[in-house]
Amino acid sequence: xxxxxxxxxxxxxxxxxxxxxxxxxxxxxxxxxxxxxxxxxxxxxxxxxxxxxxxxxxxxxxxxxxxxxxxxxxxxxxxxxxxxxxxxxxxxxxxxxxxxxxxxxxxxxxxxxxxxxxxxxxxxxxxxxxxxxxxxxxxxxxxxxxxxxxxxxxxxxxxxxxxxxxxxxxxxxxxxxxxxxxxxxxxxxxxxxxxxxxxxxxxxxxxxxxxxxxxxxx
Numbered sequence: 001x002x003x004x005x006x007x008x009x010x011x012x013x014x015x016x017x018x019x020x021x022x023x024x025x026x027x028x029x030x031x032x033x034x035x036x037x038x039x040x041x042x043x044x045x046x047x048x049x050x051x052x053x054x055x056x057x058x059x060x061x062x063x064x065x066x067x068x069x070x071x072x073x074x075x076x077x078x079x080x081x082x083x084x085x086x087x088x089x090x091x092x093x094x095x096x097x098x099x100x101x102x103x104x105x106x107x108x109x110x111x112x113x114x115x116x117x118x119x120x121x122x123x124x125x126x127x128x129x130x131x132x133x134x135x136x137x138x139x140x141x142x143x144x145x146x147x148x149x150x151x152x153x154x155x156x157x158x159x160x161x162x163x164x165x166x167x168x169x170x171x172x173x174x175x176x177x178x179x180x181x182x183x184x185x186x187x188x189x190x191x192x193x194x195x196x197x198x199x200x201x202x203x204x205x206x207x208x209x210x211x212x213x214x215x216x217x218x
Contacts, residue, residue: 004053011144014120014136015048023118028145029109030122031102032060032153036178037204038196039161040087041098043105044153047116048145049080057147059140060154072155075148084112085156094200103127122146168194
């Protein structure tokens with residue numbers, strides 16, 4: 001890791017503003033897995049402790065896998081850290097759509113926290129959160145708490161997809177984590193749809209119910 005965050009760092013400005021308004025336990029919330037064709041959507045909620053040096057976190061998408069793993073371990077080892085993980089499975093995604101399932105996963109993550117009184121959430125506003133909240137566009141680049149949540153969620157989901165790769169090894173989940181890569185789409189066409197696949201997503205749906213062939217033009 002490259003250095004530490006201190007209380008005056010710009011990446012902690014939003015947390016400082018919340019505490020100046022009287023909030024004590026500010027949770028950052030982020031999700032991973034909205035886009036894949038398979039596997040759950042996962043959200044994490046993180047309340048970073050105050051008054052101690054913090055790992056220099058960043059948006060998980062900007063980090064290598066090894067850097068994410070290292071930062072995830074450092075985050076979880078912080079004294080007084082609070083972390084909640086929430087999931088919405090494939091059946092839930094197909095039943096209520098990916099946006100609503102993502103919001104559900106976020107609410108479940110927040111519910112796992114021991115103590116929180118305000119939420120900084122990445123992206124657009126999330127309906128049904130149990131606490132006052134503020135939505136921050138590109139929040140994982142602006143808030144240490146959201147960045148930490150993005151790392152925790154990403155590492156958790158990636159590890160889960162590696163485990164699922166052992167169940168369905170022909171699909172390559174360990175490498176693409178369920179995203180619609182050429183390798184994944186080819187495996188879908190060759191081996192069919194598994195219970196891990198999101199049947200409401202078009203590439204999967206088209207394999208389940210292929211569109212009718214177009215008539216040939218002579």
